[in-house]
Amino acid sequence: MHTAERPTPAAEGAERIWDVVAAMIADALLVAGGAVRGVGIASAGPIDRLGGTVSPINIPSWRGFPVRDRVSAVVPGAPVELGGDGVCMALGEHWLGAGRGARFLLGMVVSTGVGGGLVLNGAPYPGRTGNAGHVGHVVVDQAGARCACGGRGCVETVASGPSMVRWARDNGWSAPRGAGAKELAEAAVAGNALALAAFRRGATALAAMIASVGAVCDLDLVVVGGGVAKSGRLLFDPLRAALADYARLDFLAGLRVVPAQLGGAAGLVGAARLVGPG
Numbered sequence: 001m002h003t004a005e006r007p008t009p010a011a012e013g014a015e016r017i018w019d020v021v022a023a024m025i026a027d028a029l030l031v032a033g034g035a036v037r038g039v040g041i042a043s044a045g046p047i048d049r050l051g052g053t054v055s056p057i058n059i060p061s062w063r064g065f066p067v068r069d070r071v072s073a074v075v076p077g078a079p080v081e082l083g084g085d086g087v088c089m090a091l092g093e094h095w096l097g098a099g100r101g102a103r104f105l106l107g108m109v110v111s112t113g114v115g116g117g118l119v120l121n122g123a124p125y126p127g128r129t130g131n132a133g134h135v136g137h138v139v140v141d142q143a144g145a146r147c148a149c150g151g152r153g154c155v156e157t158v159a160s161g162p163s164m165v166r167w168a169r170d171n172g173w174s175a176p177r178g179a180g181a182k183e184l185a186e187a188a189v190a191g192n193a194l195a196l197a198a199f200r201r202g203a204t205a206l207a208a209m210i211a212s213v214g215a216v217c218d219l220d221l222v223v224v225g226g227g228v229a230k231s232g233r234l235l236f237d238p239l240r241a242a243l244a245d246y247a248r249l250d251f252l253a254g255l256r257v258v259p260a261q262l263g264g265a266a267g268l269v270g271a272a273r274l275v276g277p278g
Contacts, residue, residue: 002031003268014061018070025074036078039071040271042088044115049082049130057148058113081274085109086133087117087126088270089260093223094119095273097261102221106213107266108135110206110235111181111226113148114156117270120217124274136160138209155209159202161228168198185231199231200238207242214247214255225260232259 004024009016029036044056052068068082083091090107093099099107105119114136118125125132136156137149144153157163161181168184169175173194175183187195210222229235240257247255262269 001265001268002028003265004028008059010059010061014065017059017062018065021067022070022074025071029075036075038079038081038275039075040088040274041067041071041080041082042085042267042271043067043082045084045086045131045134047082047084047130049084049126052080052082054082079275081271082130083124083126083271083274084115084117084130084133085267086115086135087124087130088268088274089115089225089266090117090119090133090223090270091124091273092262092266092268092270093225093260094124096269097266098223098258099221104217104219104221106133106135106210106217106219106222107260108206108222108224109226110159110202110224110228111161113160114154114206118217124270135209135213138212140205140208155205158205159209159228164198164202164228167201168194171197173198181228181231185234188231188234196234199234202228203235203238204242206235207239207246210239210243210255210257211246211252214252215249218251219255222255222257223260224257225263225266229259 004027006020006024009020043054047054052066053064054067055063068080072080089109090105093107094102094105099105103122106116108116116135117133137151137154139153140155140158141153145157146152147154147157165180165184171194184195184198188199243257260266
């Protein structure tokens, strides 16, 4: 699989961002060297799957951006499928990663935010608009902090990397300017009590959300990826312990939480799967 990355010039306006995307598509077409079977797009959301537009929260200039039509114009004749990045992550892990064989799966990314997607009865479930599985905005604290979405107490405000770092700093963790989840994990490994508490707090919030989504969707597997998940047992041990306390219904007894296997490629693999197998 050929991959390429470019920085997103989020502050430079909608058309400048599109120019970067279009240049990457042109490079990919040169590598493909022939007819294109189809194009899959995995985008941060919210998205409008039917309308073909995207409105990533972290890219304000792309509110309602018609990405599917723009891509179709660059790759004429090829079908273009649009999916949310969480749905595509879940689909990628279900197809070629840690979720192979699962029938009812939640795929999650815990990084600068918390995202997710669902595979139900073996098939991706995008929902009415393409945003089903947007689990970062499940409320876990009714009196909690305001979220970037405008709501309050979303799990993202507790369990994302920046949220855990912010909580640790607010409670006295001394760290260099610019320290993030990686440095927080290093401090936790070294035994820093505040860093360990930040991971426990974030993991407990994730467990509360997973128990709720598991009860609604009758899940059998949760696959967790993203930068924070790279901390390994620092996240997964308290998450599993808290989940055992929250998910007490008999039909949730077999619900497992496992690390993702495809890393940053999961969304790309899932986007390719949107176009079709093979």
